[in-house]
Amino acid sequence: MSRTHNPCQWLPVLFLLQFFHTLNGDVGTAAQYPPPYLPTACFGGDSSQFPSSNLFAAAGEGIWDNGASCGRQYLxxxxxxxxxxxxxPDKMIHVRIVDYAGAIETLPSVSGTTMVLSQTAFGSVANSTAKFINIEFQQV
Known part of the structure; x- marks a missing residue:
């Protein structure tokens, strides 16, 4: 006995799937650190390394990759x-890796995180009074 399938039977399911967010990135933690931001492990004392938006970060051990992460950009x-x-809620930022978290000049709010965000970057996605946050991040 042959059974035919109606292609329209899946339309309600496909319609509902568009409302569910799928994770495309990795999950980790982030702390924040205050100035001074120079010198950095990636670019030394060159101040042109910092984006004009001040949205930058230091890479933690998990993403440092022996310095290969210098200049990488993440959402x-x-x-x-x-x-x-x-x-x-619903705020995503674009940061550039400019330093190694294990070598930054000032102490981060918490050690051992995936990223240590500049004060501007951290304050863009969370209340700056928090010591650390859980993040979703994706290299772009």
Whole structure:
């Protein structure tokens, strides 16, 4: 007995799938660090390394890749934090790696994170009073 399939039977399912967000990036943690930002492990004392937006980061051990991460760019968004109301909903930023978290001049708010964001970058995706946040990030 042959059974025919109606291609339209899947339309309601396909319609509903568009409302679910799929993760395309990796998940990690981020801290923040204050100035001074120079010198950096990637570009030394060259201040032109910093984007004019001040959206930059230092790479943690997990993404440092022996310095190969210098200059890489990532999309970053806060997905959660210890305190409710910390994250800025639906806000994604574009950061450039300019340093190694293990060699930054000033202490980060928390050690051992995937990224350490500049104060401007951190404040763009979360309340700056948070010590660290959970992030989704994707290299672009």
């Amino acid at each position: 970053v968004r806060c997905i959660s934090a210890e305190q409710t109301g910390t994250r800025v």
